[in-house]
Amino acid sequence: MSRKTHAPLFLLAALTLSAVTATACALDEGDDAQELRAVKITDKWGVLDPTHFPEVNSCEDYWIQRCANLSADQCTLAQSRYSCSQSNSGVVITDTFGDVAESVAWEGYARGDDSAVMSGGGAAEACETMSLDPERCQALAALAEVLGEASHEIMDKAPAGGFASVIVIEDNLMVIPDLPSGEDLVWEAADALDWEMPMLTAEFAFANPGLVIEDNVMLLVRPNGTISVSSSDAVFLQDNHWEDCVECDDTIDMYIEEYILIDG
Structure with missing residues (x-):
């Protein structure tokens, strides 16, 4: 990590x-x-x-x-x-x-932190150094892992991916195509960055393994099948280019990539 x-x-x-x-x-x-x-809501990702x-x-x-x-x-x-x-x-x-997502890792970020935390294991490992209430962090991380495992099923029915709200109804985790019902860290960033993205075209219900969700939660399914799960003050996301980080600099929040030959 x-x-x-x-x-x-x-x-x-x-x-x-x-x-x-x-x-x-x-x-x-x-x-x-x-x-x-x-945010530009379209029928496909920009x-x-x-x-x-x-x-x-x-x-x-x-x-x-x-x-x-x-x-x-x-x-x-x-x-x-x-x-x-x-x-x-x-x-x-x-x-x-x-890009085709061949190798992914979880990354966690809490609002106000100086940087994201990259985890080589499960999403919950990132909670160790995130400035978020531990119980809330663990709950959001556990939800992210459940939805990460379900991402292939989601993409089968909604191949364009997109965003949806996540709520608990009785014993089910419901993924409902809808705008965020409250403040959301990823939605705010996507707004400022002028992203174009679709809304999920299908609704899903997954068995709830006992998770308690106190925050408004948004699921984002990227076109390559990787996901992010976010609330008002934190996000867990799957990073599909984490292996490219050969050396993480001490002063710059960046990826230092392998040198490649560029035609030009």
Whole structure:
């Protein structure tokens, strides 16, 4: 289990990359915190093609600039979705929601934390260092694991994936296509990042293994079958590019990728 940390504010203020600012609009660009854009509800995910930034020297430079105008929550969600690969001809940003999920790991994040916690085991392991009430954290983590195991069944009936609310009705966990019924960390970040995503097209009922859910909970099923389960102040998500993290830097919340040859 490892923790990623954000760059100090003076680094964010000191480094400006005009080339990234000019070209990164193709990705879900962060605006001023005062301007909140609506999530676009469509019939499919707005998965982006890989984007090459030849003017950017490294993934470190890219993420410093990318997160400069984002909150910690928004930056964490952006990094959970996009991977960065670098070479002597720039960087390539890839939307991992379009990748085949061959190897996944759980990642946990609580609102206000400096970084996400990556777990090589179950989701609950991340609770050890998340700033969330332990009982609430364990309950949300257990729910995430139950829904993670059910993701193939969900994708069979709703192949586009999408979002839904999760509630408990008697002995069942109900996954109901609906907007979040209250504040939700992932929904707020998706709103600010201008994501496009569908609503689940089917309703599901799973046996409740005794979980007590006190929070409003949202399930997000990505187009590659990985999921996130979130509440007003925490999220557990499946990271399908975690093996790419060769070395997690001490000062930058980023992935340092293996060098690859980029045509260009």
